[in-house]
Amino acid sequence: MELEPRGRFGRPFVYRESTESTQLLLKDDPPEGAVAVADEQTAGRGRLGRTWDAPAGTAILCSVALRPPADRRIAELSLVGGMAAADAIEQALGLAAQIKWPNDVMVNRFKVAGVLAEAREGIVVLGIGINVNQTREQMPEGAASLRTIDGVTREREPILADVLERLEQLYERWLQGGVDAIYDSLGARDFLRGRRVSLDGTSGIAVGIDREGRLELDIDGERKLVESGEVTYER
Ligand code: BT5
Numbered sequence: 001m002e003l004e005p006r007g008r009f010g011r012p013f014v015y016r017e018s019t020e021s022t023q024l025l026l027k028d029d030p031p032e033g034a035v036a037v038a039d040e041q042t043a044g045r046g047r048l049g050r051t052w053d054a055p056a057g058t059a060i061l062c063s064v065a066l067r068p069p070a071d072r073r074i075a076e077l078s079l080v081g082g083m084a085a086a087d088a089i090e091q092a093l094g095l096a097a098q099i100k101w102p103n104d105v106m107v108n109r110f111k112v113a114g115v116l117a118e119a120r121e122g123i124v125v126l127g128i129g130i131n132v133n134q135t136r137e138q139m140p141e142g143a144a145s146l147r148t149i150d151g152v153t154r155e156r157e158p159i160l161a162d163v164l165e166r167l168e169q170l171y172e173r174w175l176q177g178g179v180d181a182i183y184d185s186l187g188a189r190d191f192l193r194g195r196r197v198s199l200d201g202t203s204g205i206a207v208g209i210d211r212e213g214r215l216e217l218d219i220d221g222e223r224k225l226v227e228s229g230e231v232t233y234e235r
Pocket of ligand 1: 048104
């Protein structure tokens with residue numbers, strides 16, 4: 001894959017046909033905006049030790065080096081990355097994309113993209129995986145690609161360039177004003193709002209993502225704010 005960067009993000013640009021994980025390619029103190037992309041990952045990472053799987057050449061698999069101030073909450077960057085992916089997916093597909101807190105992008109209740117924010121050695125590596133051209137047989141349960149949704153095979157490069165441009169803009173806004181600064185569009189994309197959800201053994205109704213990027217729950221009439229975790233919802 002090649003990239004015509006439209007801004008600061010994408011310089012330098014590292015591409016590998018096949019690699020363990022793009023999260024591991026941004027080495028030696030990369031500048032903010034350095035991007036690594038691969039056509040195939042042999043050990044793609046999800047959160048909490050899970051894997052991210054995509055057949056070679058079908059998906060966007062990219063990692064971006066970020067250098068937020070040390071006092072900022074890294075988890076919020078998953079939402080920033082999710083927003084960039086959701087906006088780009090919506091643009092490519094012409095269908096609404098939603099954010100399932102804390103890091104999934106959903107279309108028609110299927111997961112089409114995932115985001116992983118990992119902090120190490122003074123940088124945050126933000127990984128974004130977007131399912132573009134996988135066939136139905138190639139998708140895990142509960143997941144979809146842009147192609148399984150509308151039957152269209154797409155070039156990945158323009159979508160990648162779009163994601164990075166949007167990410168740069170959203171990240172700048174987040175740097176200035178936190179989640180609050182992107183909240184108008186984030187709140188409108190909140191997939192869990194109003195749904196019955198379970199988290200760490202408790203269940204309740206998701207009130208929604210708040211202006212600090214936490215998930216607000218209503219558990220039997222009591223409000224609870226969650227900073228991180230694994231949410232399941234009832235379909
Ligand atoms: C995520 O984890 O959603 C974060 C995924 C981040 C992937 C990118 S790709 C570029 C960069 N390099 C990496 O190595 N990773 C990042 P999580 O919420 O834990 O979701 C993982 C779960 O989603 C797995 O346990 C599967 O059930 C499912 N899954 C695996 N591959 C998938 C896919 N292609 N599409 C949708 N769901 C998938």
